[in-house]
Amino acid sequence: MDKEKDMPTSLNDNAVEIVMENKLGYERVAMACAASFAKMMGFSDARIEDLKTVVAEAAINAIQHGNKDRPDVKVAISMDFKDDALHIAVADHGGGIKELPPKPDIDRIIEKLDPPSGFGTFLIKQLADEVEFNEMTDGGHMVKMAIRLQT
Numbered sequence: 001m002d003k004e005k006d007m008p009t010s011l012n013d014n015a016v017e018i019v020m021e022n023k024l025g026y027e028r029v030a031m032a033c034a035a036s037f038a039k040m041m042g043f044s045d046a047r048i049e050d051l052k053t054v055v056a057e058a059a060i061n062a063i064q065h066g067n068k069d070r071p072d073v074k075v076a077i078s079m080d081f082k083d084d085a086l087h088i089a090v091a092d093h094g095g096g097i098k099e100l101p102p103k104p105d106i107d108r109i110i111e112k113l114d115p116p117s118g119f120g121t122f123l124i125k126q127l128a129d130e131v132e133f134n135e136m137t138d139g140g141h142m143v144k145m146a147i148r149l150q151t
Contacts, residue, residue: 014041014081019074020059022067022092027059030077034088041081043149050127051086051147057120058090058143066092066141084149085129093140097121097133 016037020026031052038048055077062075076091101118108114124131130146 016079018077020077022063022070022073022075024060024063024069026075027056027063030059030075031056034077034079034086037079037081038086038147041086041149043086043147047147047149051088054124054128054145054147055088055090057123058088058145061120061143062090062092062094062141065097066094068094085146086149088145088147089135089142090145091137091140091142096136096141100133 016033018030018033020029034051034055035048038051043051059075059077063069067073067075070093073093076089078089078091080087101121104116104118104122105114109116109119121133124143124145127147128145129148130144132144135142135144
């Protein structure tokens with residue numbers, strides 16, 4: 001098998017793509033990959049922590065809400081470094097977010113008065129420099145995010 005011939009051609013020299021099982025826990029693989037890639041691109045430790053949170057939350061949402069925990073589908077994550085920003089796309093096989101959840105009441109969540117519903121999208125919006133929900137693809141839904149090298 002010719003490895004070079006079998007590699008995807010859509011990615012540039014500063015890009016990574018992961019296709020992972022639709023299983024909770026695999027978001028840690030995506031986090032580790034994102035952190036390693038960002039380190040190679042010169043991101044600070046603080047920005048890498050933001051990136052890890054954003055990737056993990058988007059992956060968990062894709063697994064639980066987009067793919068509805070189905071074992072027969074995958075989650076695809078692509079990361080592309082360009083223009084001093086890491087552009088991340090997380091794709092699932094779902095129908096998108098019908099309505100973004102309201103801003104969670106963190107005090108009520110901590111006190112266990114409210115469920116942590118909507119907390120992932122809240123964190124993504126707080127930590128990513130850019131975010132687009134509800135990008136539809138041929139296979140389902142995609143969330144696009146960007147984290148700049150410098151804040």
